[in-house]
Amino acid sequence: MSILIGIIGLLAFLGFAFLISNDKKAINFKAIGIMVAVQLVLTVFMLNTSIGMLIVEKVAGAVSTLVGYGHEGVAFVTGGIMVENGASVFFLDVLMIVIFTSALLSILTYTGILPLAIKLVGGALSKLTGLPKVETFNAVNSMFFGQSEALIAIKGHLSKFNGNRLFVISTSAMASVSASIVGAYMTMLQPKYVLIAIVLNMFNGLIIASIIAPVRKEDIDEDAEVTTDELKKQSGTSFFDALTRGALDGGKVALIVASMLVAFIGIISMLNGIFDATVGHTLQELLGFVFAPLAFLMGVPMADVLQVGNLMGTKIMANEFVAMLDFVNVAGGLSVKGEAIISVFLMSFGAVSSIGIIAGTAQAISGATGAMVAKFGVKLLTSAVLVSLMSATIVGLFI
Helix, strand or coil: CHHHHHHHHHHHHHHHHHHCCCCHHHCCHHHHHHHHHHHHHHHHHHHHCHHHHHHHHHHHHHHHHHHHHHHHHHHHHHCCCCCHHHCCCHHHHHHCHHHHHHHHHHHHHHCCHHHHHHHHHHHHHHHHHCCCHHHHHHHHHCCCCCHHHHHHHCHHHHCCCCHHHHHHHHHHHHCCCCHHHHHHHCCCCCHHHHHHHHHHHHHHHHHHHHHHCCCCHHHCCCCCCCCHHHHHHHHCCCHHHHHHHHHHHHHHHHHHHHHHHHHHHHHHHHHHHHHHHHHCCCHHHHHHHHHHHHHHHCCCCHHHHHHHHHHHHHHHHCCHHHHHHHHHHHHHHCCHHHHHHHHHHCCCCCCHHHHHHHHHHHHHHCHHHHHHHHHCHHHHHHHHHHHHHHHHHHHHHCC
């Protein structure tokens, strides 16, 4: 029954995207069908075959090993600060790792290893689906870089894009996560779901955006392509420059996330108190009721729908880190399927705050581009949420 509900959920999410499409006749159903099929095969392979599970386990283990190296640097700087009862300090154990992974990502970019891999995978995806090269490149690029960095990497092309192409680009950026903070996510979520979500979000970002804002063939410049140099030059002028820039960028991200968490968690706590005193339910409990129907459509067991709906609402209204911290406190009370589905749902930048980030980045690149992106802000958030719903539901089908 849960599988049937999940299938109905997938059709409902795709149907809603079709309903709000601004050019239904231009939708490339062949490309969408191919990407859905590829996702299903990949998910079965990663979750239900011994070889796939081994690969996911090895990749997760490699990431954990890298995070361990980062902890060596944190321990040196902090002097091995001990906390009473061995409690975890989020800033030290999670956020400071972002500095190490950001530096590593910058080095891989400068050496050309990562840009080449992104270009090859993006090119293969373009040939497989028939989608434009720049869009598929950006979708793959967004798997590794933050939403702002992903847009900056293709800034030379954005001024030539119409609204639909900008929408596709922006959706891929918002529906992704940054590889620099994947290590931090893995301290709160099961690593296998983090890795699976990254891949599925790439496909679903293209699927949902291509339904809502399809790109017509006459709007595509077949010769337009992103070069690896466009990515490499962002990382620095030398190996040590790349290392330094990456570390500093990671430090900024860690401080920004820490500042946002202090503000968001404090505000949510205050609102919970106000709502509890006035209506007898906290804000998060009310969000649970609002998003419970969507949780049900994703295939979440009935016993978990309110708690999962709560986490979904927190993530969309605040951000993924706030929701993940709440998830850590309740994970033991969720079913295996409920935990898998919400883990994948939380793995994206799809939140209200991201609208400003995307629009602000586009504005910095070009005033006209920024104005265009700002116009479809709410629709962009809707698209990103649909991506998360799709990815989470697909995983739920095989748990």
